[in-house]
Amino acid sequence: MMSFRRFLHVKTVPKLYCNNVDTLKYSSSIPTHELLTKLNFVNHPKSGLVHWSPLGLTMVNKISDIIRQRMDEIDFEELSLSLLSHNSVWRKSGRWDHSSELFKLKGEEYLLVPTAEEEIVTYVTNNITSYKNLPLLYYQINPKFRNEKRPRGGLLRGKEFVMKDAYSFDSNEENAMKTYHNVVGAYVKIFEDLRLPYTKAEADSGDIGGSLSHEWHYIDETGEDTVYTCDSCGSVSNVEKTLSYPESTDENIPIEVSVRYFTTEDKSTLICAYYPTERNLEPKFVKNEVPDLDLDEVDQDKILKEFSNEDTLISKKIIRIMDSRLHSRANFPDFPITFINRSLITTFTDIPIVSAVENEICGKCEEGQLHSQRAIEIGHTFFLGDKYTKPLECSIDFPVNDKGQVERRNLIMGCYGIGVSRIIASIAEINKDSKGLNWPQIVAPWTVTVVEAKESKDFAKFYAELNQNAVDYRLDNRPKVGLGKKIYQSALVGIPLVVILGKKYPIIEIEVRGKRYSDNLAWKELYESKDFEWKYDTDEQGNDIKHYVHQDGFVQVIKALLKDM
């Protein structure tokens, strides 16, 4: 009986498909990462490490192909950089000693790349021969590494993850901004393709640096990021970037005040940041006011000691910054330094320097109220300028006139990430329902599970048609597993459709599992013009739950059903 199946290359479910599922009592409260492990999409040999099983690897490949298509459309070229990088370029960029999450190899000669700015800049420097080569636009989809001390959530925060990272090199800021916006456009398409509801938030550039960046999130209560949306101007930003004013200030309510000290890079100025004790000071907001603030120097005693020597104090300056939430009757701490000349002190008042909380006033429009949501970051776009091209000396001669005079300039760079591993966890989380996982057809491990209620040579024609029409099906041919269990498990794994070949063949039953992402259902249109046998059942809400289609039309019906899923 297997002969025609082997002859026709009938595709079957993976060998260990649902092998461990009998011990799983499904409930929608099972954490998504446990479900992904139990159903063998992934295995975690150690916390933070990932083995992609056949089921999960298929999804990595499908998502990667969607990203490829959209990046190719905006003329980015795919390459694949070494996963190892030598310390020399990281020392030049200054990141070798500044990031605690680098995975360095024994001997500290190499590291495992977390992102590839250093290497791609060196690559471009070595290969560019003329400004006419610009723009240079590259991306890669491959593993990245981060020495994450507390891995969590399976695929959400691991030591190893699959990432699409893209890099752009332009001749000037204007062209670089055009590229940045092209990438933003591609990202919108990618997340739409993936049926992933996203939020694009202004973000802090963090370790990577640069002057403009956006985080791409999907909103989910299990998320570890917080984003604020203004109900007036609509701006969305990461909490680390959200400036806010108090909802109201009542001078009659006493406020306990704390202070944190900073210095400038050149140690010439003491900055005293005053803020409500019960709130969270955001040092980057202080740096907004004093651009040459040294964020790395946090030792309070050391800073104050620098400013307590009366001999040198005369050449130093002092800036006091008062958070917007403070008023004159607030309970300020004593000033730690004895001064002779009070004219050395500058005071800024009404500056937002603490993290926003729910309902505070938007720091942008100064009108709307801010509302917070938990979110998971799935992408990041950075405008980097010359942050990497300057220290790594990635420059080229540009003509300044027709006489052959040239000017050497650094290339202007952007970088753009999408977390592929994370996207799988995110899509799983969003679409999970009372029956199990539920994948959009574009990323599902396969789109149609076939089960046979009896054995018959007649089915050969059915499989031949599936193969000819490139339907992404798998036959569940596990011996001694009942029909009901096969259908139940296909739903649990999240496959959009189940096809049952039974006694009514050539009438084929199709059970609908996948979520509909559109109201205007393609199959209804097809139903109107059908020229083959086709009936269907609906549930109480009128939704189609099962179709009975003659072999002559089933491929058309399957394609129409999948179109909206």
Add this chain to the structure above:
Amino acid sequence: MMSFRRFLHVKTVPKLYCNNVDTLKYSSSIPTHELLTKLNFVNHPKSGLVHWSPLGLTMVNKISDIIRQRMDEIDFEELSLSLLSHNSVWRKSGRWDHSSELFKLKGEEYLLVPTAEEEIVTYVTNNITSYKNLPLLYYQINPKFRNEKRPRGGLLRGKEFVMKDAYSFDSNEENAMKTYHNVVGAYVKIFEDLRLPYTKAEADSGDIGGSLSHEWHYIDETGEDTVYTCDSCGSVSNVEKTLSYPESTDENIPIEVSVRYFTTEDKSTLICAYYPTERNLEPKFVKNEVPDLDLDEVDQDKILKEFSNEDTLISKKIIRIMDSRLHSRANFPDFPITFINRSLITTFTDIPIVSAVENEICGKCEEGQLHSQRAIEIGHTFFLGDKYTKPLECSIDFPVNDKGQVERRNLIMGCYGIGVSRIIASIAEINKDSKGLNWPQIVAPWTVTVVEAKESKDFAKFYAELNQNAVDYRLDNRPKVGLGKKIYQSALVGIPLVVILGKKYPIIEIEVRGKRYSDNLAWKELYESKDFEWKYDTDEQGNDIKHYVHQDGFVQVIKALLKDM
């Protein structure tokens, strides 16, 4: 003019295509790895590290897809294991301390996987639930790492390389051997698909271990391996596995003799291996005779000291092994130990324990002469037995009768590698000619370079047809690069065909570059039945070098020409 090209998604050459070539004076004596770098297939940021440029990455993907197809055909499933592995499993297998080429991470908690036996065994142990799951057959294609101290030849021996590694788990030795032979069958197909002339040689199992293994080589004078072929029985083996007898022994020719000492694992026996001083002793051959020989103990003084204590000597044994090349009149060194009881000494004579040299007698058939060739290893197949499943406790209950009695047995394993990076270097090396690289069409970065001798909107139809027929072409649209140079560089990069769109359009010129791998040319058959305009030029040997084909038939002609390349 670009409008119709963008509209039709006309595919163009990569941005930095031949960017550095003007400084390259091509000659076939340029080492292949220099050519691959200069033409920007790969970049080496440091010796042993590899950046795959768009040109090279395309080839990695094409070769990977060929391997996938052939592995899928024999029911292996693709997965992707973590590139990091925790030391715990490596300590259990005994490989953590035994291999100097492991890339360990700072802190020595993790390493970068060179091969994945430990992890796949753990994966199977964690996921198998019944002997009925067997066989379990997996492969992956991803980066591997080796802390290579002396990287060489660009892609030939690097710190990082792309490898297909496959692993099989069977219920017993008989089934495992069937699987082994299935893989051998798939390898033959893969190397034939790749037009890669190969030699399958009996091999030593090296660090990976196991009882049977074959190396898959291609013969090339730049190779770093040596294989011997017997001119009588035809057996092929790696030098580390080639047993040999002397061509002749003449007792009148004096032989200088050296000795190397070994002990058994339990230190009960001293082994003295005597061999001609001018030859290379192969300790593994000595171990063939004394299976419990300790290969790790090499300190000669320490070994002798163990056997020079007269009190304990009485309980020890001594084995002398004489290489086949020695005769009784050879000049033996003094025996280092004073003995009381000479009956403790056993002597084996006429044992092959040195590496073979050209023209010696085959140790297998004892008739033919051995002939050596330099070779490059491109694949390896190992029958591992329970070498890994035993220490890592990968076992399952098997029924022994109908009464439900079971017996717990270790799974029987095989592993199978193919070096993808190496294959690219090998194919380049074999096919390189007086015009440059020359790729078989199945792996070429693309198969047809299109150049335009003039601009014309009429060409839209031509590109539309290329796209519709999925021809793997690229338009060389570099501005200010002459037609001749474009054709020359396409040949240099090794693209099989160049198509020239010129003044004679809709007559299209096709220049033949690719090597023919068959005498029975498909295009000649098509030519007989053509119903469109088609002429061609031949060279002095009668080979077709240029075709002039009407637009109506050019896709058919291109496909027919490529078929034999």
